Structure formats: structure tokens, C-alpha cells
Amino acid sequence: MEALRIQHLQKSYDVPNRESFAALGDVTFEVRKGEFVSIVGPSGCGKTTLLTCIAGLRSRSGGQILLYGKEVTQPPREMALIFQEYGRTLLPWKTVLDNVIFGMENRPEIKRSEHRPRGREVLNDVGLSSFEHVYPWQLSGGQQQRVAIARGLANGPDILLMDEPFASVDAQTRAELEDLLLRVWQKFSRTILFVTHDIDEAIYLSDRVIVLCQNPSVVLDTIAIEIERPREQISSREHPRFLHYRRYIHKLLQRSTDTGTAP
Amino acid sequence: MSTSGWSAFAARQSRLSGFLFVLLLLAGWEIVTYLVEDVAFYIPAVSSMLQAFGEMTWSGELPYHTVVTLIRLLLGFALSLVAAIPCGLLIGHSRPLFEVSEPLVELLRPVPAIAIMPIAILVLGINVRMQVFVIAWASFWPILLNALDGVRGIDPILMDTARTYGYQRFGLFRRIVLFSALPYIMAGLRLSLTISLILAIFVEIFMGGSGLGFLIVDYRSALRIPEMYAAIIMVAVLGYLLNAAFVLLEGRLIRWHHMSHASAG
Ligand SMILES: Nc1ncnc2c1ncn2[C@@H]1O[C@H](COP(=O)(O)OP(=O)(O)OP(=O)(O)O)[C@@H](O)[C@H]1O
Ligand SMILES: [Mg+2]
Numbered sequence: 001m002e003a004l005r006i007q008h009l010q011k012s013y014d015v016p017n018r019e020s021f022a023a024l025g026d027v028t029f030e031v032r033k034g035e036f037v038s039i040v041g042p043s044g045c046g047k048t049t050l051l052t053c054i055a056g057l058r059s060r061s062g063g064q065i066l067l068y069g070k071e072v073t074q075p076p077r078e079m080a081l082i083f084q085e086y087g088r089t090l091l092p093w094k095t096v097l098d099n100v101i102f103g104m105e106n107r108p109e110i111k112r113s114e115h116r117p118r119g120r121e122v123l124n125d126v127g128l129s130s131f132e133h134v135y136p137w138q139l140s141g142g143q144q145q146r147v148a149i150a151r152g153l154a155n156g157p158d159i160l161l162m163d164e165p166f167a168s169v170d171a172q173t174r175a176e177l178e179d180l181l182l183r184v185w186q187k188f189s190r191t192i193l194f195v196t197h198d199i200d201e202a203i204y205l206s207d208r209v210i211v212l213c214q215n216p217s218v219v220l221d222t223i224a225i226e227i228e229r230p231r232e233q234i235s236s237r238e239h240p241r242f243l244h245y246r247r248y249i250h251k252l253l254q255r256s257t258d259t260g261t262a263p
Numbered sequence: 264m265s266t267s268g269w270s271a272f273a274a275r276q277s278r279l280s281g282f283l284f285v286l287l288l289l290a291g292w293e294i295v296t297y298l299v300e301d302v303a304f305y306i307p308a309v310s311s312m313l314q315a316f317g318e319m320t321w322s323g324e325l326p327y328h329t330v331v332t333l334i335r336l337l338l339g340f341a342l343s344l345v346a347a348i349p350c351g352l353l354i355g356h357s358r359p360l361f362e363v364s365e366p367l368v369e370l371l372r373p374v375p376a377i378a379i380m381p382i383a384i385l386v387l388g389i390n391v392r393m394q395v396f397v398i399a400w401a402s403f404w405p406i407l408l409n410a411l412d413g414v415r416g417i418d419p420i421l422m423d424t425a426r427t428y429g430y431q432r433f434g435l436f437r438r439i440v441l442f443s444a445l446p447y448i449m450a451g452l453r454l455s456l457t458i459s460l461i462l463a464i465f466v467e468i469f470m471g472g473s474g475l476g477f478l479i480v481d482y483r484s485a486l487r488i489p490e491m492y493a494a495i496i497m498v499a500v501l502g503y504l505l506n507a508a509f510v511l512l513e514g515r516l517i518r519w520h521h522m523s524h525a526s527a528g
Contacts, residue, residue, distance in 0.1 A: 057423050081427045089424040093442050093519045102438075103428035137523035155428060 003068065003159060003191045004031040004054070010062035010216075011049050023049045025216030027063070031193055033158070036185060038194045038202035041212030042253065047195040048084060050212075051161050054193070055081040067159075077107070080152035084163040086145050090136035096147050097123065097132035103155035110156075122154040123147075125184055142173040146180075153184060159191045166201070175233050178205060182231065199253075203227075203245045204236060211249055213256035220252050307489045315489035316496060324478075325497055332474040333501065335391070336463035339398025340456060347403045348448060351410025356440055361415075368407070376401035376462055380469075389470065398462040402455035406448065413447025414440055446520040449513045456509055460502050475501070 011024040023046040031037045041047055052058045054065055056075040065072040067079070080103070083089045090099050100119040104110050110118070123129050126146040136144055145165060152160055165181075166174045182205065185192055196202050202209045203225055211220040227239050236242060289309050296308040319325040354360050354368075379400050380393075387393035417440060425439050467476025475494050482491040514521070 052423070055427055057426060075427045075429060077429060079427070081423075083420055083424065085420050088418050088420045091421070091439075091442070092523045093517075102425075106429045106434065135519060135523065 001033045002030055003033040003035070004193070005066040005069075006030065006050075006054065006063070007066070008063035009050070009053060009060060009065065011046070011053055011058065012061045022216035024053070024061075025218045027212070027217065027219055029210050029219055029222060031159075031191060033191055034189055036182075036192045036194065036205055036207045037210060038196060038206040038208075039210045039212060040196060040199055040202045040249065040253075041217065042214060042257065043197060045212050045214050046217045047197075047212065048163055051081060051163050051193070051195055055079055055161055057081070078158045079161060080155050080157040080159075081161045082148050082152050082163065082165050084165075084167065086148040086165065087136075087141065089148055090144060092135065092137055095133050095135055096128065096139070099136060099147055100151045100154050103151055107155070119150075119154050122150045125153070125187070126150045126180060142169040142177065145169065145177065149177075149181070149184075153188065153190075157190070159193065160185075162192065162194045164196055165194075167196070167198075174201075179233065181205070182229075186230075199246055199249050200237065203242055203249075204231060204233075209245070209249065211252050213253070220256055223249065304488065307492060311489045312492045312496065315487075316493040319490060319493050325493065328473060328475050328478050328494070329497055329501060332460075332463050332467065332476065332498075335394060335467075335474060336398060336459040338391075338395045339462065340402050340459040342395060342399040343402035343406060343455060343459075344452065346399070347406035347451075348410055351407045351448070351451075352414055352436075352440065352444065354407075355411040355414025355444070356436060361411075372404050372408070377465070380466075394463075394466040394470070397466055398459050401462045402459045405454040405458065406451040409447045409451025409454075410444055413444030416447070417443040446517050449517055453506070453509050453513065456505055457502065460498070460505060464498060 006027055006029050009024055009027040010022070012020040012022045014020050027050060029037075039047055039050065049058070053060050054072065056065075056072045056079075067076055091102065094102065097116065097119050100123060101115040104115050104118065120129065120132065123132055126149055128143060128146050128150065131139065131143065136147060139147065149162075149165065152162075162181075166177050169177065178201065181192075184190075194202070194205060199209075206225050209223045209225060211223070212218070213220050223245055225241075225245060227236055227241055292306070293309045296303045296306060316325070354364050376397050380397050383393045383396050383400075387396060421439055421443065422435060425435055430438055463474065464476040464479075467474035468480050469476075471477045471480065475498050478494040479491055479498075482488070482494065
């Protein structure tokens with residue numbers, strides 16, 4: 001079943017005293033329910049722009065975003081966006097647990113008495129159960145990121161949009177968080193649209209990888225990743241197909257930047 | 264734990280040495296007044312000031328006028344607070360409102376309260392209402408500007424986060440804007456509390472009748488200099504206590520702010 005369809009999405013930013021800047025040229029793709037899809041592309045190609053448009057936070061200049069067949073006009077309940085600057089998305093005046101239930105508090109269909117048990121359960125899933133009374137600024141970057149993910153999950157969205165969530169943690173923590181994400185993805189059977197500029201990470205995590213080029217960006221290609229699950233950090237990355245995908249995507253991006261620099 | 268214990272100890276130590284320094288100055292003052300005879304009339308010995316302070320406290324005169332000044336300044340402060348916080352939050356939150364009111368704010372803000380007084384007298388007459396208005400005028404601006412800055416300085420990513428969780432207008436305001444702006448508002452309130460005290464003393468000096476400001480001019484014209492100093496000392500004590508009480512309240516309300524900034528720095 002199709003969860004999300006992006007059709008001919010365009011987005012230009014107004015720049016004062018100059019002609020507007022076209023970030024997204026013409027982006028089209030779809031995401032099926034339960035799928036793990038990654039978007040890769042060079043820095044500044046419009047990945048964040050794309051996610052904020054899908055999340056209903058930015059107006060678009062053209063095209064359509066359909067969520068279960070319905071046009072997205074404002075932030076929908078079915079989606080949660082985990083921001084690139086996750087540290088700045090946690091409320092400094094609330095404890096970790098209160099941050100996690102912040103989203104639920106705005107959903108009348110979830111009973112008040114359920115907030116805390118549910119929040120604790122998700123915190124346990126991300127391995128932070130002993131930190132519920134701590135404030136976010138007392139946590140490390142990687143722990144803060146877990147809180148942000150827990151908050152997204154606790155809200156029970158069908159679709160999780162994640163913007164380079166592991167960009168600023170060390171390699172070890174990053175591998176841990178990747179596997180954690182795969183576990184919760186399977187446990188809660190969610191749909192995930194994952195943005196990264198790390199090609200290896202995209203291949204390791206995804207069912208499909210969408211490659212974007214420099215602005216105004218379009219989809220260069222979509223690659224189905226046929227490596228069996230559950231994935232494993234070492235063996236999956238040594239899979240012959242892994243290396244094949246990796247070389248292919250590198251070439252694709254290289255060629256696009258070579259031709260893209262022509263005036 | 265042990266490090267915070269240490270810093271508390273160090274803070275007590277430095278406060279103690281500051282206190283000792285004041286005592287040293289007072290002792291020096293006392294000695295000078297004995298050595299230089301002519302000075303003693305204008306700058307009386309510390310001991311004679313303290314004596315006057317004690318007598319005026321005992322007679323109830325000093326407590327009475329202190330309470331009068333306190334009530335006057337708190338009325339003005341409360342009036343400005345009730346007006347400035349909602350104004351600042353609203354103007355900061357709404358872009359059109361900000362654009363409309365910014366020139367007006369920039370125009371009125373630099374007008375000193377002293378220059379407003381003749382107008383206040385004309386409109387309200389010479390009474391407590393007019394005094395409270397002048398105090399409120401001066402105290403209004405720091406609160407307004409800080410609340411405004413606080414709202415406009417909110418991290419847009421924080422707002423976007425709340426929006427992805429479905430919070431809209433009033434929800435955003437109540438759950439995000441209010442809390443983010445609180446540290447700024449508190450800073451404005453603290454500034455305004457001191458300004459309220461200054462203005463209260465000013466209107467009392469200017470108009471007489473009652474209060475510590477009145478006491479100061481009254482004893483000066485009677486040439487009872489130690490009593491005049493006793494009233495001035497009381498102003499200083501009142502200012503100190505008000506600020507201390509405020510810091511205590513602020514610590515309760517926005518502990519998260521100070522601590523998160525301490526951990527970031
Ligand atoms: N508010 C804005 N106004 C004008 N231009 C913008 C704005 N936001 C982004 N842009 C431009 O749009 C382009 C895409 O930005 P975006 O943040 O989406 O890139 P990104 O792919 O997420 O980059 P990164 O990998 O570095 O996070 C950039 O060239 C950027 O300069
Ligand atoms: Mg980005």
C-alpha cells in the first residue's frame with residue numbers, strides 16, 4: 001500500500017533583492033507503507049527542504065504531496081519529523097520523560113493516564129530508561145538524539161521523517177543508533193523516510209535509496225537494496241551487492257556534480 | 264556534588280570578604296569624621312547615623328515611611344508588569360502587530376519618566392494615582408522590550424518541532440513562546456524593580472507628603488543630617504532586599520535556564 005506520494009514537487013526560496021532560489025526542481029517518488037527509504041545527496045541539495053515540505057511545515061512552489069491519497073496542507077498527525085538539529089528541538093524546561101510525552105499531550109485520543117507508561121516504554125526501547133528525570137542539556141549529543149527519536153516514536157506516527165539524525169555522533173554510537181532504529185522500525189512496523197549524506201548508511205538501512213542531485217534538484221535514480229534482513233553491521237557491509245550499490249551511487253553523484261558545475 | 268559544594272563555599276567566602284570591605288570603609292569613615300572637624304556636619308560619623316537609624320526605627324517613623332514607599336513602588340511595578348508582559352508577548356508573536364507598533368515603541372521608549380510627569384499631573388492631578396503612573400511608565404519599557412526580544416529570539420526549530428506535533432496558535436503560545444520568553448521577561452522585571460524604587464523615591468522627593476524620599480528632603484531642610492542619612496541608608500537596604508527577594512523567585516522559576524546555560528558554557 002502506498003503511504004506517501006511526492007509528485008513534481010518544486011520549492012523556491014525568496015531571496016531579498018535577487019531572483020528566487022530554486023532548491024527543489026522537480027522531485028517525484030513514492031514510499032510504500034512499512035518501507036524504509038533513504039534519500040542521499042550532497043550538502044545543500046535540498047534534503048532538509050524536501051522533508052520540511054513533506055512534513056507540512058513549508059509551503060511549496062509547485063507539485064503535490066499526498067499522504068494516503070490526501071493532500072498535505074498542514075503538519076499531519078500521521079507523521080513525525082526528527083530534525084537535523086535535534087539538540088535544539090528538546091525543550092530545556094522539561095525533563096526527558098516530559099519531552100517524550102510532549103507530542104502525546106496534544107492528542108486527545110490518547111488518555112492522560114497512558115502518557116507516562118507509554119513514554120517510559122519508548123525510553124526503555126531506546127535504552128534511556130534510567131534518564132527519565134534528567135534534563136536534556138545534561139545528556140550527551142547521542143543521548144539527546146535518542147530522546148528526540150523516542151519522542152517521535154511515542155507519538156505513534158505511521159511515518160517517521162528523519163533528517164541526518166546520526167550526522168554528529170561518533171562511529172561507534174552511530175552504528176548502535178542505526179541498529180536501534182532498525183529494531184524499533186520492525187517492532188512498531190513503521191514507515192521511515194531517512195535523509196543522509198552518508199551513502200553507506202543509506203544502503204545499510206534501506207529497502208530503497210533515492211539519489212538527489214545538486215539544485216535545482218531532481219531524483220537521479222532509485223536503487224532497490226536487495227540485501228537480506230536482519231542486517232548486520234559487518235557482514236551486510238561486506239556483501240558483494242553492498243559494494244556494487246555503493247560504487248554505483250558514488251558514480252551517479254560524481255557525474256551529476258561534474259555536469260552540474262557547467263554554467 | 265563535591266564541586267558544587269566547593270563553589271558554594273567559594274561564593275560564601277567572596278561574599279564575606281565583600282562584607283568585610285564595607286565594614287572597613289565604614290571604620291575609615293568614622294575615623295575621618297573625628298579627625299576633620301568641619302566635615303562632621305555634612306558627613307556625620309557612622310555611629311551618629313546608626314544612632315539616628317535606631318531611634319527612627321524604634322519610634323516607628325522609618326518602618327512607616329518604608330512601607331509607604333514599598334507600596335507605592337509595588338503598585339507602579341505591578342501596573343507596568345500587567346500591561347507590559349501581555350503587550351510584549353503579543354507584539355513579539357505577531358509580525359503585523361510588530362511592524363505597526365515598532366515606530367511607536369521606538370518613539371516613546373526614550374521619553375524619560377520625569378518628562379512625562381507634567382502631563383501626568385495635568386491629566387491625573389497631584390495624587391497617588393499620578394505617582395503610580397509615573398513609576399509604571401518608567402518600569403514598563405524594560406519589561407516590554409525584554410518580553411519582545413524573548414519572543415522574537417525563540418529558536419524557529421523549536422516552534423517547528425511543536426508544529427509537527429500538531430500545536431497551533433494558542434497551543435504554541437502556551438507551550439513554547441511563554442516558556443522560551445520567561446528568562447528574558449525575568450531579566451526585564453528585575454531591571455524594572457530597581458527602576459520602580461528609583462522613581463518612587465524621585466516622586467516622593469519632588470512632591471513630598473510621605474515615604475522615604477519625603478523623609479530625606481524633610482530632614483535635610485531641617486538640617487538634621489544624621490536622620491537624613493538614616494533614611495538614605497534605608498533606601499539602600501530596601502533596594503538590596505527587593506533584589507534579593509527577586510533573585511530567589513527567579514531561581515525557582517527558571518532554574519532550568521541558568522543550569523542549561525551553565526552546562527553549555
Ligand atoms: N530559508 C531559506 N532561504 C533561502 N534559501 C534557503 C533557505 N533554506 C535553505 N535554503 C537553500 O536551499 C538549499 C537547500 O537547503 P537544504 O537545507 O534543504 O539542504 P540540505 O540538503 O539539507 O543540506 P545539508 O546536507 O547541508 O543539511 C541550500 O542551497 C540553501 O542555501
Ligand atoms: Mg539538511
